[in-house]
Amino acid sequence: MATFSYIGRDQSGRKTSGQINAETRVNAITVLKEKGIATTEINEYKQNVFTKEITITTALKxxxxxxxxxxxxxxxxxxxxxxxxxxxxxxxxxxxxxxxxxxxxxxxxxxxxxxxxxxxxxxxxxxxxxxxxxxxxxxxxxxxxxxxxxxxxxEKRYEMRQKVISALTYPALLGMVAIAVLNVMLYIVIPRFTSMYANTGKELPELTQAVIALSEFGNRYWWGTLLAIGIFFIGLLMCLKNDTSRFYIDYAILKVPILGRILQKTLIIEFSRTLSSLFTSSVPILQSMTITQNIINNTVYKRMIGEAFASVEEGNSMTVPMKRHRVFPPLVLHMISIGEQTGNLDVMLMKITTFYEAEVEHITERLQALLEPILILILSVVVGIIVLSVVLPMFDLYQNINL
Missing domain, CATH: 1.20.81.30 (Type II secretion system (T2SS), domain F)
Known part of the structure; x- marks a missing residue:
């Protein structure tokens, strides 16, 4: 399909110009005529390296x-x-x-x-x-x-994800600030005191020696730390591209305390809402499960939905393979089973969605309220230990001067 530049007049007689995509020049004139534009000039638009617009077509946010x-x-x-x-x-x-x-x-x-x-x-x-x-x-x-x-x-899917993200944003920022502060103290502040204590000739407290050793190790082998981090992330990306390792990583994430529970409930919400919406729209059950499997971004749930698809295709209940994976609570399995038996699966799935939305909202609020003081306490303790390691030798020096 080619691009054509045109000049013409619309139905009110006003001059107009622009570009249009069409197979041929004749097709372009026909399409413009249907839009009420009488062309006075039309030419194929040739793009070169300098005029060509570079665009990347990606899914809508x-x-x-x-x-x-x-x-x-x-x-x-x-x-x-x-x-x-x-x-x-x-x-x-x-x-x-x-x-x-x-x-x-x-x-x-x-x-x-x-x-x-x-x-x-x-x-x-x-x-x-x-x-x-x-x-x-x-x-x-x-x-x-x-x-x-x-x-x-x-919209509901977007709002639910935003609630989870907003609940974790502040703790994540606080954690990054804590890491930055610790790096500044260990690799900038501590080395300045190390040179001062070296001139005293006194034996330093064990806590101070440990902190200085950690600081010297970081300053001396900083490249090794960066290399290890790089190797870790490259290895992680390679594992995520492999289906088997990705499955075990996703399964391990679901078992992480608190965060794993939030992710599990969020995936249940996404599964039940998608399936319910498709059923309500009269989409066949097997086709609905296929679409749901493509939407879910977790290999554990993808595999489970695939096995549930095979179970339904054979005329059995979708809950049979769900019980084996143990990623669905008994409440969800019972409600799905009742929905299948009564013919009200879409209603039951929507009830599951509503229930777990309230659960996730409650958990994220509690998590946000708990994580902030816990992170602040941990940061205070670590910074306190570093400060104490700096101050202890000063006390010894002060006592020696007084004696």
């Missing part, structure tokens, strides 16, 4: 996706056609990658392609759930409701 879906739903509810809605969103978008994608989608829809199929050509930009529920909305004739439901889903 969670907040941007929510805004896009909300605006799309509002336009459809107002009676605006799909083509016009896409055009309006494309014109008001400030993100270049979104503008480019929407321009392509608009052209595809104008040529008779469905919106879901047009979105499906940009799988790296739109999540699978958006494409699937858009297709369901098109078939049922309730595309506006589908977009609104998607906006609700991604």
């Amino acid at each position: 969670p907040r941007e996706l929510v805004i896009f879906l909300r605006q799309f739903a509002a336009l459809l509810e107002a009676g605006v056609s799909v083509v016009q809605s896409v055009q309006i969103l494309q014109e008001q978008s400030e993100q270049k990658s979104l503008t480019r994608v929407l321009t392509t989608i608009q052209e595809q829809v104008q040529q008779g392609e469905s919106l879901s199929n047009a979105m499906g050509t940009h799988v790296k930009f739109f999540p699978p759930m958006v494409i699937q529920l858009t297709r369901v909305g098109e078939v049922s004739g309730n595309l506006d409701e589908a977009m609104s439901r998607l906006a609700d889903y991604f």
